[in-house]
Amino acid sequence: MREALEAVLGPVSEPVLLAGGASKEAWAVDAGGEQLLVRRAAVGVIHRHTLSLRDEFAVIEAAYEAGVKVPRPVLYIEDLDGREAFVMERIPGETIGRRIVRMEPVPPSLPLELAEQLAKIHAIPPERVPFLHHAQLERLVDELDEVGEPHPAIELGLWWLRENRPPPREPVVVHGDFRIGNVAVDGNGLVGVLDWEFAHLDDPARDLAFGLVRAWRFGVDDKRLGGIGEVEPFLERYNEVTGRGIGLEELDYWEVAGNVAWAIGCLTQARRHLTGQDRSVELAILGRLGAEVEYEICDLLETAGAP
Amino acid sequence: MSERPTPQELAEAIEEFLSAEILPTLDDQRLRFRMLVALNALGILHRELAKLPPEDDAEQRELAARIRAGDVPPGTLARIKADVQRRLLTNSPRHLDRY
Numbered sequence: 001m002r003e004a005l006e007a008v009l010g011p012v013s014e015p016v017l018l019a020g021g022a023s024k025e026a027w028a029v030d031a032g033g034e035q036l037l038v039r040r041a042a043v044g045v046i047h048r049h050t051l052s053l054r055d056e057f058a059v060i061e062a063a064y065e066a067g068v069k070v071p072r073p074v075l076y077i078e079d080l081d082g083r084e085a086f087v088m089e090r091i092p093g094e095t096i097g098r099r100i101v102r103m104e105p106v107p108p109s110l111p112l113e114l115a116e117q118l119a120k121i122h123a124i125p126p127e128r129v130p131f132l133h134h135a136q137l138e139r140l141v142d143e144l145d146e147v148g149e150p151h152p153a154i155e156l157g158l159w160w161l162r163e164n165r166p167p168p169r170e171p172v173v174v175h176g177d178f179r180i181g182n183v184a185v186d187g188n189g190l191v192g193v194l195d196w197e198f199a200h201l202d203d204p205a206r207d208l209a210f211g212l213v214r215a216w217r218f219g220v221d222d223k224r225l226g227g228i229g230e231v232e233p234f235l236e237r238y239n240e241v242t243g244r245g246i247g248l249e250e251l252d253y254w255e256v257a258g259n260v261a262w263a264i265g266c267l268t269q270a271r272r273h274l275t276g277q278d279r280s281v282e283l284a285i286l287g288r289l290g291a292e293v294e295y296e297i298c299d300l301l302e303t304a305g306a307p
Numbered sequence: 308m309s310e311r312p313t314p315q316e317l318a319e320a321i322e323e324f325l326s327a328e329i330l331p332t333l334d335d336q337r338l339r340f341r342m343l344v345a346l347n348a349l350g351i352l353h354r355e356l357a358k359l360p361p362e363d364d365a366e367q368r369e370l371a372a373r374i375r376a377g378d379v380p381p382g383t384l385a386r387i388k389a390d391v392q393r394r395l396l397t398n399s400p401r402h403l404d405r406y
Contacts, residue, residue, distance in 0.1 A: 149311060150364055150371040152387045159374050221405055267311075273320065274311060284320040287311045288398040291391055298388040299406060307381045 004081040005029060005038065012036075023050070023197070028090055036074060040085035042278070049143060049268075050197040054078075055131050057086040059199045062128045062173075068120045069192050093184030093191035097218045100185050101227035111229035113190040114183070114211070115237035121193070122204045122242065124173040134171050134201040137161055137257070140264055147267040153294035157260040160306050166250050171201040179211035180218065180226035205246050208238060209254030213262055214296045252304070259297050266290030310394065315356035322349045 001015045013030040015038065027038040041053055051059065057076040064070050072089040094100050107113075126132065137158070144154060175182075176198030184191040210216075211226040220227030225234050231251065239245055270287025272278040312320060326346055333339045367390075374383065395402055 150367040152367060152370045152374060153391050155371045155374040156379065156384060156387055159377065159379055219405075270311060274316065279320070279323055281320045281324045284312045284317065288317075291310075291394045291398045292402045294391045295388070295395055295402065295406075298384060298391055301384055302388070306384050307379050 001027065001081055002029075005031075008075065008077055008080075009036075009087070024053070035090040036087050037071065037090040038080070038085055038087050040080055041083040043083075049139070051131075051199060053084045053086055055129075056197050056199070058131070059129055059173075059196045060086075060088065062124050063121060063193070063196070065128075066120055066124045068117055068124075069190060070196075071192050071194070091184050091192045093186040095181070095184050095194065097179075097181035097216065097227070100180050100183075101218045101220045101223070103185070103187075106228045107185065107187060107189040109189040110185065111225055111234040112237045114178075114225075115208075115234045116241060117190065117193055118175075118178060118204075118207055119238055119241040121175050121178075122172040122207070126171075126173055126201060129173060129199070132173060132199060132201050135176075137165075140261055143264050143268060147264070147271060149267065151263070151267070151290075151294065153297050154260060154263050156301060156306065157256060157263070157297040160301055160304065161253070161257055161260065164253060164304070166205075166253055169203045169205065169244070169246075172204045174200060174202045174204065174207040176200050176202070176207070177210065178207050179213070179216040180228060181216060203254070204242075204244060205250040206254045206257060208235065208246065209251045210258040210261075212251065212255045213258040213293075215259075215262055215293060252300075256297065256300050256304070259293055259300065263290050263293040263297060266293060310362075310398075313356070313361075315353060315359075318349055318353040318356055322346060322353060325349070 002012060005012050005015060009029075009031045011031065015027040015029040018026040018028055023042055025038075025040040025042055027040065029036050029038055039053065054076055057073060060070050060073045064073055070088075071091045074087040074089065077085045077087065094103070100106070141158060144151070144158070175193065175196060177195055178193070182195040183193050212224050212231060214221060217223060217227035223229055225231050231248070235246065235248065235251065266286040267290055269283045270285075270290075273280055273283040274287070325342065330339070330342050330346070333342055370387075373379075392403065
């Protein structure tokens with residue numbers, strides 16, 4: 001790995017493989033006095049509903065240009081020791097969700113900073129990233145059908161989403177996985193927005209609501225905004241910056257959508273284990289823990305008055 | 308209803324993890340020996356579970372198909388919620404305390 005990196009970066013320190021990241025390896029390496037992070041495709045990952053590393057790198061570049069707090073993109077490498085990879089700045093800060101929600105204190109500026117970053121992401125010109133597709137609810141149905149297991153709670157969620165669709169908003173570039181767990185945070189607040197592989201074009205409210213999903217509150221359930229704060233000031237700040245006037249009821253709708261997407265995500269992750277694509281207990285057990293998300297869908301639908 | 312991973316598949320996943328990722332890290336001879344015994348036991352569990360007939364998911368399939376077709380009579384949510392609650396009692400019992 002060191003040799004392969006030196007071929008493109010010049011002299012580097014011995015690369016260290018970091019923990020975590022099922023679909024991409026993460027290597028820490030220093031070069032030219034800079035701390036860098038190398039993301040490299042893991043073995044056997046099929047990009048069906050996520051971006052290739054090439055496209056993800058291009059989205060990070062576009063975000064960086066748009067003034068979003070992201071690690072500075074350095075280089076895309078088509079073939080790094082046999083797999084595609086990209087290099088970016090290695091930023092400090094906590095990224096483990098469970099630890100962020102238990103920071104003492106959680107930086108008080110964090111909710112507003114998250115709103116400001118979303119406003120900037122949603123202002124990225126779509127023509128700058130022309131390979132991004134517009135996601136539709138139907139794609140979730142396709143993903144569920146690919147799994148092929150009966151899950152009535154998810155079906156009911158999808159039915160409710162079809163029946164209660166708010167008037168569509170002009171699609172914008174969305175991060176697609178914007179939540180605690182995919183941002184770096186230190187004592188002063190937000191350091192950077194990470195993990196762009198789910199970027200696509202969508203209703204902006206979708207991106208605002210994904211971080212409300214109970215699974216991403218990491219046990220601090222009474223703080224609806226990702227276990228770190230209240231939703232109202234966050235939404236107000238976003239509307240202030242963008243002038244979009246997104247309402248709380250839209251977030252309610254997209255929170256259900258976020259839970260349905262994650263319930264299906266649990267099943268597709270488990271599939272990666274079951275099909276032998278990527279054997280791992282961690283992925284396997286998601287097939288069972290998806291029941292937690294289905295319960296949340298039921299709870300939200302009950303509040304919404306579904307039959 | 309039948310859920311994936313099945314009990315057999317879960318036992319298999321643990322077996323693979325312990326033998327591929329944990330066993331090679333054990334230097335203590337006593338621990339190594341006991342891990343091998345535990346893996347034997349897991350193998351028995353795995354093969355016992357393989358003998359069980361697959362659970363019947365016809366009812367869940369029918370319900371899912373009806374909802375997909377837009378047939379959602381009153382009481383649908385209550386029925387589904389009770390089913391999910393039952394699954395949670397196995398999959399993640401403490402989760403219910405969060406509500």
